[in-house]
Amino acid sequence: xxxxxxxxxxxxxxxxNIDDYMELxxxxxxxxxxxxxxxxxxxxxxNYLDQAGFKTTSGYVVPTGFIGEYDTGKAGPTIAVMxxxxxLPEVGHGCGHNLIAGIGIATGEAVKAVIDQFGGKLLVVxxxxxxxxxxxxxxSEAGVFDDVDVALMVHPGSHNGVGGRSSALNPxxxxxxxxxxHACKPQSGASAxxxxxxxxxxxxxxxxxxxxxxxxxxxxxxxxxxxxxxxAYASLEYYFRAPTMAYAKEITEKAIKAVxxxxxxxxxxxxxxTYECPxxxxxxxxxxxxxLTEKYEELGxxxxxxxxxxxxxxxxxxxxxxxxxxxxxxxxxxxxxxxAHTVEMANATISPDGKNGLIxxxxxxxxxxxxxxxxPEKLVAIKQEFDTTIATLK
Ligand SMILES: [Zn+2]
Numbered sequence: 231x232x233x234x235x236x237x238x239x240x241x242x243x244x245x246x247n248i249d250d251y252m253e254l255x256x257x258x259x260x261x262x263x264x265x266x267x268x269x270x271x272x273x274x275x276x277n278y279l280d281q282a283g284f285k286t287t288s289g290y291v292v293p294t295g296f297i298g299e300y301d302t303g304k305a306g307p308t309i310a311v312m313x314x315x316x317x318l319p320e321v322g323h324g325c326g327h328n329l330i331a332g333i334g335i336a337t338g339e340a341v342k343a344v345i346d347q348f349g350g351k352l353l354v355v356x357x358x359x360x361x362x363x364x365x366x367x368x369x370s371e372a373g374v375f376d377d378v379d380v381a382l383m384v385h386p387g388s389h390n391g392v393g394g395r396s397s398a399l400n401p402x403x404x405x406x407x408x409x410x411x412h413a414c415k416p417q418s419g420a421s422a423x424x425x426x427x428x429x430x431x432x433x434x435x436x437x438x439x440x441x442x443x444x445x446x447x448x449x450x451x452x453x454x455x456x457x458x459x460x461x462a463y464a465s466l467e468y469y470f471r472a473p474t475m476a477y478a479k480e481i482t483e484k485a486i487k488a489v490x491x492x493x494x495x496x497x498x499x500x501x502x503x504t505y506e507c508p509x510x511x512x513x514x515x516x517x518x519x520x521x522l523t524e525k526y527e528e529l530g531x532x533x534x535x536x537x538x539x540x541x542x543x544x545x546x547x548x549x550x551x552x553x554x555x556x557x558x559x560x561x562x563x564x565x566x567x568x569x570a571h572t573v574e575m576a577n578a579t580i581s582p583d584g585k586n587g588l589i590x591x592x593x594x595x596x597x598x599x600x601x602x603x604x605x606p607e608k609l610v611a612i613k614q615e616f617d618t619t620i621a622t623l624k
Contacts (some may be wrong), residue, residue: 241594243340258328262317265281265359296356306350309381326386336592348603364507366546375553384591392519394538398475419460426464510548525597563587
């Protein structure tokens with residue numbers, strides 16, 4: 231009997247257990263649960279990790295978060311594989327997070343089979359509510375990733391790639407407080423709505439004077455109740471998005487300054503609040519991206535797209551990327567004609583391409599982790615790049 235190398239063990243673990251992983255993916259597809267309601271999904275994944283020999287905790291940091299730990303008891307790096315598993319209303323797993331979970335579990339089980347040879351600690355982290363509440367933000371703030379050497383995941387989509395930047399998102403609510411009055415005796419009132427409308431217009435004007443790839447978009451949430459009453463209350467909800475959180479905060483300050491002046495002009499007071507979870511931008515680790523590219527190509531994947539430098543949206547992966555070297559790769563499971571957040575994308579996760587994508591993505595992550603376990607100096611270089619980049623962003 232010949233013994234398998236660590237690499238062969240990882241590849242075989244994923245191929246041999248693929249039916250189990252696809253059963254998990256199918257179960258999540260059949261029972262989609264939206265963010266912060268993923269209790270059955272959490273139980274499903276935790277149960278699998280238990281049986282695979284991980285020490286698990288359910289309800290970790292947030293009610294539907296979990297962690298599976300495997301500690302070799304020997305010195306070595308701490309590796310975190312992230313699982314998302316929240317669905318969307320109406321389109322179920324239209325963002326393919328059920329496949330992300332399958333990829334994470336498969337990667338975890340494969341790496342667990344070899345990590346004793348090297349030492350260190352393996353974490354499979356269940357990070358819920360990516361779409362709406364940012365489970366990774368809560369976990370990052372709780373320090374889950376502070377002692378992690380590298381955090382990895384792969385998201386399904388219409389191309390193979392090593393991920394890209396995402397916009398920092400600062401969600402700010404402006405509330406305006408005026409004085410009610412009969413609309414035919416307006417001189418005794420102060421219109422919160424006027425202040426809100428002027429603020430909306432002025433914030434629009436700020437747009438011309440911001441850096442490229444900065445987006446400011448808002449709505450009037452409250453604007454009064456009746457035409458014959460001068461409104462005493464109005465509110466605006468805004469997203470300030472920018473290439474970095476530092477810059478998103480800078481343009482938020484510009485807007486607040488404008489609102490301040492407008493309120494003075496209208497005899498109205500205001501207050502601001504953060505009304506949703508802020509998402510940091512995604513910090514790229516190019517050395518880590520290089521390793522995943524190399525492993526993807528070794529597995530026969532072609533057209534592996536390089537780091538996408540232009541952010542098109544925001545994700546809670548950003549929060550993790552400010553705490554430790556992080557990568558969110560992509561795996562192709564459908565054609566370009568399939569959009570994210572659709573039933574077609576959900577269907578792709580349980581298709582033959584979805585299955586093949588799970589295998590390649592988990593193998594790509596598994597071999598990336600193996601590379602770092604076998605070559606600690608690479609991990610040192612990756613962490614140095616992380617420290618250098620973060621220092622420029624603060
Ligand atoms: Zn997604």
